[in-house]
Amino acid sequence: YFPDFLVVLANGERLIVETKGQDGPDVQLKEKAALRWCQAINNDGRFGWWSYHLVWEVGELNRLLNERAEKGEAA
Numbered sequence: 001y002f003p004d005f006l007v008v009l010a011n012g013e014r015l016i017v018e019t020k021g022q023d024g025p026d027v028q029l030k031e032k033a034a035l036r037w038c039q040a041i042n043n044d045g046r047f048g049w050w051s052y053h054l055v056w057e058v059g060e061l062n063r064l065l066n067e068r069a070e071k072g073e074a075a
Helices: 025-044 058-074
Strands: 005-008 014-019 050-055
Touching: 014 025, 014 058, 025 050, 050 058
Parallel strands: 014 050
Antiparallel strands: 005 014
């Protein structure tokens, strides 16, 4: 499984971003794999904080990135 985007924010947070235009059989499988990976890498603790995000449209992606960036600045 190769995600669409890996994003590293200025605060060091890392996002796995999967973009989809329509639902399909692989969506849930990819989501489960990515969530499992995030949990494992976060439990390890040596590679920063990772989270998985599924977005369906461009506006959703813009909101996600803006929200995560704002939360990182406040932390």
